[in-house]
Amino acid sequence: MNKIDTHCLLCAKLLKDPISWTTLLTKRFQPTICEKCSARFENSQSATALYQYNNAMKEYLHQYKFLQDVALAKVFRQELYNRFKREKATIIPIPMHPLKQKERTFSHMEELLKAANIPYIQLLEKTTTETQSAKNREERMQVAPLFCLKEGAYVEHKEYLLFDDIKTTGTTLQHATEILVNAGAKSVQCFTLING
Amino acid sequence: MIFVGAVFISYLKGAKKMKYRGWILPPALRDFHEGRIWLKEHSPFPKDHIERVIECGYFHTIEGIQKEPHLKCNRCYNQDPREFTMFDCSKCEQSCIYCRHCLHMGRVSSCTELLIWIGPRAIRTRMHPLKWEGQFTALQKQAVNEILASIKAKRSHLIHAVCGAGKTELLFPSIHYALEQGLRVCIATPRTDVVLELFPRLQTAFPSTIIHALYGGAPKQQGYAQLVLATTHQLYRFEQAFDVMIVDEADAFPYTFDETLQRAVKKAKKKDAPIVFVTATPSQKLLHQYRNNSYSFIPKRYHNYPLPVPSFCSLWNYEKCFKRGKIPDKLKQWTEERLVQNEPFLIFFPKVELMKIAASLFQALDASITTVHADDPDRKEKVLKLRNEEVRGLLTTTILERGITIKNVQVAVIGAESAIFNSSALIQIAGRVGRHVEFANGDIVFFHHGITVEMDDARTKILAYNKEGFSQ
Numbered sequence: 200m201n202k203i204d205t206h207c208l209l210c211a212k213l214l215k216d217p218i219s220w221t222t223l224l225t226k227r228f229q230p231t232i233c234e235k236c237s238a239r240f241e242n243s244q245s246a247t248a249l250y251q252y253n254n255a256m257k258e259y260l261h262q263y264k265f266l267q268d269v270a271l272a273k274v275f276r277q278e279l280y281n282r283f284k285r286e287k288a289t290i291i292p293i294p295m296h297p298l299k300q301k302e303r304t305f306s307h308m309e310e311l312l313k314a315a316n317i318p319y320i321q322l323l324e325k326t327t328t329e330t331q332s333a334k335n336r337e338e339r340m341q342v343a344p345l346f347c348l349k350e351g352a353y354v355e356h357k358e359y360l361l362f363d364d365i366k367t368t369g370t371t372l373q374h375a376t377e378i379l380v381n382a383g384a385k386s387v388q389c390f391t392l393i394n395g
Numbered sequence: 396m397i398f399v400g401a402v403f404i405s406y407l408k409g410a411k412k413m414k415y416r417g418w419i420l421p422p423a424l425r426d427f428h429e430g431r432i433w434l435k436e437h438s439p440f441p442k443d444h445i446e447r448v449i450e451c452g453y454f455h456t457i458e459g460i461q462k463e464p465h466l467k468c469n470r471c472y473n474q475d476p477r478e479f480t481m482f483d484c485s486k487c488e489q490s491c492i493y494c495r496h497c498l499h500m501g502r503v504s505s506c507t508e509l510l511i512w513i514g515p516r517a518i519r520t521r522m523h524p525l526k527w528e529g530q531f532t533a534l535q536k537q538a539v540n541e542i543l544a545s546i547k548a549k550r551s552h553l554i555h556a557v558c559g560a561g562k563t564e565l566l567f568p569s570i571h572y573a574l575e576q577g578l579r580v581c582i583a584t585p586r587t588d589v590v591l592e593l594f595p596r597l598q599t600a601f602p603s604t605i606i607h608a609l610y611g612g613a614p615k616q617q618g619y620a621q622l623v624l625a626t627t628h629q630l631y632r633f634e635q636a637f638d639v640m641i642v643d644e645a646d647a648f649p650y651t652f653d654e655t656l657q658r659a660v661k662k663a664k665k666k667d668a669p670i671v672f673v674t675a676t677p678s679q680k681l682l683h684q685y686r687n688n689s690y691s692f693i694p695k696r697y698h699n700y701p702l703p704v705p706s707f708c709s710l711w712n713y714e715k716c717f718k719r720g721k722i723p724d725k726l727k728q729w730t731e732e733r734l735v736q737n738e739p740f741l742i743f744f745p746k747v748e749l750m751k752i753a754a755s756l757f758q759a760l761d762a763s764i765t766t767v768h769a770d771d772p773d774r775k776e777k778v779l780k781l782r783n784e785e786v787r788g789l790l791t792t793t794i795l796e797r798g799i800t801i802k803n804v805q806v807a808v809i810g811a812e813s814a815i816f817n818s819s820a821l822i823q824i825a826g827r828v829g830r831h832v833e834f835a836n837g838d839i840v841f842f843h844h845g846i847t848v849e850m851d852d853a854r855t856k857i858l859a860y861n862k863e864g865f866s867q
Contacts, residue, residue, distance in 0.1 A: 202477075204477075205477065262498075266499065266501075266502060267493075268480075268495065268498055268502070269480060269482040269493070270480040270482075270495060300485045301485050301486050302486075303485070304482075304484045304485050304491065304504070304506075305482060305485055310482070
């Protein structure tokens with residue numbers, strides 16, 4: 200995972216200068232995508248998300264999650280690092296159902312954090328293999344609990360930050376928040392990569 | 396009667412002893428998988444059928460990524476270490492490696508298995524009537540015989556014929572021969588557009604043959620195709636499948652640049668199967684390899700008129716001019732002439748960005764003028780509109796340099812000095828002009844900011860073809 204990419208991970212064009220003095224002397228990550236590709240992503244106006252959902256994001260998610268291109272976890276590592284480096288709350292990525300994870304061969308949320316060198320813990324467990332994306336708004340609102348506490352998980356009285364890929368109706372994050380608050384968390388905040 | 400009854404009973408007893416599996420191999424499964432190398436999880440057939448077929452020993456399974464002696468993707472034969480990524484796999488709970496080169500065809504990783512069919516062969520018919528009533532010119536006829544002789548001798552062959560010489564038709568007798576011999580034939584080309592253009596033509600020529608057209612996003616097609624039309628990319632999915640391999644437009648991007656694609660062509664055909672290269676602009680390497688043994692050359696178009704020779708016209712600082720919001724005078728004049736004379740036209744640009752800047756300026760001259768580029772989803776429709784005269788002209792990148800035929804089209808190249816316009820690209824572009832018998836002449840202008848060696852080379856070659864074709 201730690202090799203240096205000489206070509207853009209999205210369009211395969213040669214990167215201009217993958218190793219620069221800035222990346223060498225400061226603690227910045229090497230770029231993994233070209234300027235043209237990164238310009239296609241639209242920054243989010245929301246304080247709880249990095250990007251706005253658009254066509255470029257759709258393609259990215261398709262390649263990352265559906266085509267299982269794990270290498271793309273690195274694409275947003277600098278931005279995620281900038282956002283999370285001073286975070287005091289404990290970060291919890293939204294988990295996948297174990298069967299689903301086996302099918303996809305990796306947890307896309309955990310890989311994003313791993314690529315950005317951000318420490319995280321896992322207290323939750325997904326109880327259903329159904330996906331939210333196949334449902335409409337009403338159906339999403341009225342689902343049975345999506346998560347439960349992981350076996351042996353201990354929720355401390357402190358701040359937690361939930362991290363998910365995309366927020367549309369917010370049902371997933373709401374379910375996870377409830378579980379943590381009921382188990383004794385002091386506060387639970389949410390942050391997503393994309394605002395849907 | 397007693398005797399017959401006894402035989403019948405003993406037959407029944409025999410049947411009991413035989414291990415009856417109660418299951419017959421679905422012919423569709425065999426027809427699909429023969430010759431293919433396919434991800435086990437991605438087979439279009441039910442999982443239990445696949446498992447059964449494996450039990451029967453009809454599939455050879457191999458690992459997706461080969462680690463020894465060096466990393467290699469067993470589907471696309473990619474060996475570039477940069478295109479492999481290692482990660483912690485939740486499925487096999489080890490470090491897994493996957494190939495990013497052929498990712499878009501479904502991910503191949505260390506813990507995935509590839510299936511290769513080794514079971515009974517699909518049934519091939521030998522009835523493949525050829526329905527084509529065209530006439531070959533003397534030059535074409537000679538080439539046809541040369542190709543046929545090579546195919547019969549299982550010898551690779553290079554067909555070098557100028558744009559508009561009728562290359563596709565040249566192949567018909569050889570394809571016909573091979574199909575009737577019960578051989579499986581593949582026509583591969585680097586471009587999807589060419590596949591889409593060839594498919595209906597071949598289907599009319601071989602009306603009772605099952606032909607599959609394979610390209611990214613192609614619909615599912617039924618039956619066992621003895622004739623396969625595919626983009627070179629799709630050949631990653633075949634292994635030792637074809638008895639005759641034809642590579643059309645053998646020099647087109649990305650085939651020339653991508654070594655894995657060239658390996659894919661070799662891998663998809665049987666070891667002793669001949670390759671027929673078809674092109675208007677062969678590389679030096681190809682020429683060198685084939686010129687002295689199996690090489691057919693046609694310097695003349697099918698309609699017996701010479702190739703239009705490009706003229707050079709200086710267009711200094713055209714880029715600045717466009718950016719200032721003005722079409723350079725000479726180009727404007729050229730375009731207006733086409734509009735007045737009601738001739739469809741193509742204008743080639745070296746860069747998409749420049750083309751987009753220029754688009755609005757041209758639309759001020761005529762509102763129907765639009766642009767075409769590689770990622771344009773409506774590319775096919777726009778070309779069709781130009782053909783049907785709904786659109787007066789198209790601005791395009793090199794994507795339309797080959798494979799398209801439009802009656803009476805006039806062509807201009809902007810920035811012919813750009814590196815992207817090498818001599819073969821320029822010859823191909825010039826080859827769009829004057830393809831129809833009634834409009835055998837046409838205008839081809841290279842607008843430039845300085846003449847390059849490649850431009851000169853293109854012009855010299857076209858002049859040489861004309862000289863050779865009309866020397867008698």
